[in-house]
Amino acid sequence: MGNYYQIAGYHKNGTIMHDTRVTRMQQESGQQVIIIGGGASGMIAAIAARRSGAEVTLLERNPRIGKKLLATGNGRCNFTNLYADVRHYQGTNPKFVYSALSQFGVAETIAFFRQLGIDHKVEDCGKVFPMSDQASSVLDVLRYEMEDLGVAVRCDARVREIRRGTGVFRLQLDDGSTVSGDRVILAAGGKAMPATGSDGSGFDLARQLGHTVVDPFPALVQLKLEGDFFKQVEGLKFTGTAEILREQSQGGFRMVAGERGEILFTSYGVSGPPILQISRKAGELLQAGERPWLRLVVFDARTPDDMNRLLSERFQNMPRKTLEISLVGLISKRLIPVLLREAGVADPRCRVANLPGGEREKIAGILTDWKLPVRGTMSWQSAQVTAGGVSTAEVEPRTMESRLAPGLYLCGEVLDIDGACGGYNLQWAWSSGYIAGSSAASGDA
Ligand SMILES: Cc1cc2nc3c(=O)[nH]c(=O)nc-3n(C[C@H](O)[C@H](O)[C@H](O)COP(=O)(O)OP(=O)(O)OC[C@H]3O[C@@H](n4cnc5c(N)ncnc54)[C@H](O)[C@@H]3O)c2cc1C
Incomplete structure (x- = not known):
């Protein structure tokens, strides 16, 4: 049996308690929204859906939510970027991000987190971090907000199978239990860093409901x-x-x-x-x-000709030195023998005064244009994000609702959208998650 570690806002029998905590919410919408995945996009979707009045249950396969979020930005969480717009995203159709970013973009994200207590600071290239420099504080405020709103978070709850009947989704969990809801938000992430829980099972669940998955491959990777x-x-x-x-x-x-x-x-x-x-x-x-x-x-900063001139001056100033020694002080010492070999220089121990014609040009060439085949x-395990994912042609960009399975919403990295390094991927998770959550709570499937 999965572990409900947090059921604030719910009676033990599962019905919602009506108390002061729901004053920040719209009237109960009566929708039962089930969210698969307690990552960045799933958590914000839960908050948005609950604020729009839905009864929300979030299912997370790990013993705790937000494991990947803790690893972001080297533990500091680069949670958005001031310049986040469509140009920083890729996928089969990058323009898909346009609607979500214009509804819930950088300003809305910063305001959302400020309201939860996260003050921010801006670093180089528009990267935005919490003032605390702690990814854990971003996770903490999301957890507090979910708790305060009465989102039911169920951990150790891996969804294995999803079926859609008339007006209801049935989810089968690994422990054999089933969970049902009117709306499902698939926020299970991609395949990057599977130790955090995103092992690609979101793609299998999307396929079960007829979706196409654009072949995923690792991005933001060595x-x-x-x-x-x-x-x-x-x-x-x-x-x-x-x-x-x-x-x-x-x-x-x-x-x-x-x-x-x-x-x-x-x-x-x-x-x-x-x-x-x-x-x-x-x-x-x-x-x-x-x-x-x-x-x-x-x-x-130099053209091959500039480089050639610089080498020529160096060699004239130290004619008795060997080629290898003559480069000390210009290039890191460990790199010199490698570069000379890669440049195809015949004798690295040759005195520079006796250097055969063409050798200096080879060195200038490798320092300004060193080509290596990519294997x-x-x-x-090492990738920060997944390129590819559920085809965006099958999802409505304004609401994140599936065009194939009405009542299913998708957000975050499970979709065929990936951002550049610098806060763009989390921004996508917040934008698409917020839209999916509010649409799922209010939309007519
Ligand atoms: C090391 C690292 C550093 C990064 N740093 C940054 C950064 O600083 N800024 C930035 O913008 N982006 C960063 N990213 C990328 C960013 O973290 C992700 O794009 C973002 O977290 C994706 O959010 P998500 O909610 O879509 O998916 P995830 O965060 O992967 O969450 C998916 C959740 O679903 C759960 N799940 C999966 N399958 C199931 C299932 N079948 N049943 C139940 N639960 C399931 C998983 O356990 C997981 O908790 C980084 C990524 C990594 C790996």
């Missing part, structure tokens, strides 16, 4: 590269530019994504904010059976 030198440079960082290149059929490359910032070498390839940001494009190409390339620009992305 890249695995081809090369045998990564152990040598593991842990080394540099600030530069990373780009995903697509090989053209007529020869050459086309840049499809690029980002500047701190890039970190790992034992398998690369990580760091710019890599996570561009990883979606690499995943997309890999998914389509293509072989993307990563271009690293170690010196991104893959890291797995779901």
Whole structure:
């Protein structure tokens, strides 16, 4: 039997207590809304549905709600971004986010959390964090609000099967029990970081009601590269530019994504904010059976010609030094032998005064245009978000209601929408969750 750890607002027999706590709510709507998933989108959906007068039960498979939320923003929860708009989202149809973001966008999100007690601060690139710097405080205020409103939260309650009868949904749980409701909100997340509970079972539940799932793949994730030198440079960082290149059929490359910032070498390839940001494009190409390339620009403030001139001056000033030694002070020491080998330099121990023609150009080239084949992305365990998901063509963007199974609403990462790094994914969870909750409580299925 699942564990009801919080039933404030309900009598033990399950009926709603009418007390002062419901004064912030509209009149009881009589709808029974069941929410599958106690993540960001499910919790806000529960609050919105309850405030709109529905009787709300939230089912969460974990012993506690909000496990992933605690891990967000390195434990600080980058809960929105001042610049959140359609340009920061991807999916088969990114414009799907437009309606939800215009109904419940950044201003509404900040106001919602302020009302719950979360003061905020804005950091670089519009990232918004709670003043407390604690993701746990965001979870706490959501939990207090649900408790105060009388949302029934049932943990250790994994939904295995969902059926839709006339005007009622029947949910079968892993423990054998069933739960019924007039409306269901599917807020079960995607597949990223499955240890937090989102293992893709939301996709199976959507399929059971006839929905199509666009093949999911990990996004905001590290890249695995081809090369045998990564152990040598593991842990080394540099600030530069990373780009995903697509090989053209007529020869050459086309840049499809690029980002500047701190890039970190790992034992398998690369990580760091710019890599996570561009990883979606690499995943997309890999998914389509293509072989993307990563271009690293170690010196991104210089053209190859500038770089060549700078090297020429250095070599003139220290003619007796070997090539390897001559680069100390310009490039991280551990990276020098790797770069010289990757550049195809014949003899790294050659004195720079005796350097054969063309060698300096090779070094200038690799420092401004180092191309490495992408072998893959890291797995779901390391991904921050899921690309792909339930087809948005099958969902009404204004209400988040399913077009195939009226009375079913979907929100958050289970949908084929993913945002950039920087607070955009949580904003999507809040926007779509709030709309799903208020529509489910009031809509006519
Ligand atoms: C490490 C990490 C850091 C991140 N940092 C940020 C950040 O700072 N800012 C940002 O905007 N985004 C961030 N994200 C992304 C963001 O956390 C997610 O996009 C967002 O939490 C998705 O919310 P959701 O409610 O759709 O899904 P989830 O948060 O995944 O919640 C789904 C819930 O459903 C439950 N569930 C699943 N299946 C079932 C079932 N069958 N029955 C019952 N319950 C079920 C799960 O246990 C889970 O609790 C981060 C992600 C990760 C992994």
